[in-house]
Amino acid sequence: GAGVSQSPRYKVAKRGQDVALRCDPISGHVSLFWYQQALGQGPEFLTYFQNEAQLDKSGLPSDRFFAERPEGSVSTLKIQRTQQEDSAVYLCASSLRRWGTGSLSGGYTFGSGTRLTVV
């Protein structure tokens, strides 16, 4: 598609509920990233995929967070047993380039995000 698409746009979950957030990157983009943005803060890195391989998941805050990109295109971020501190906007970004290969940086294109509220 023309941009990075995320769904749902808004999600309200009861504490303890599992949620799944979807990211549809720009077609052909190799790299995909998830960021978490708390209210009034800058985005914080969660995880990175190169095609279907999850190369960096060091930013995931706990083992309740899980991300996958099984066919190297659409990605899902799953949060199990949601807690109030998980309330944030979850941003997905994609990039044409592979990182870490010495190639010139390409741009990142961010989606509009999913605003998760845990009540």
Place this chain on the structure above:
Amino acid sequence: ELKVEQNPLFLSMQEGKNYTIYCNYSTTSDRLYWYRQDPGKSLESLFVLLSNGAVKQEGRLMASLDTKARLSTLHITAAVHDLSATYFCAVHARGTSGSRLTFGEGTQLTVNP
């Protein structure tokens, strides 16, 4: 651990005035980005700066990078109301495996008529 600090965090200015937002980072970087974010919206890429002394300009915004000082600036010239938004700098640290960006806290800019 890479730290990115922006200042000021809040900026209220009058239309027509000039001002500068500062972005300091703690380790060697091979690229620095500036983004704009409107309330409830995603991040819009403004500039990417790749080398020491790089300067880029778009309209009333100009960004520069001093890698020796580990400092980037975003200069606003003759501000207009449409520039009201939150501005983030984001840094990719050299040698980082993968590709994480580390963002500053953001500068919330309000331009008053």
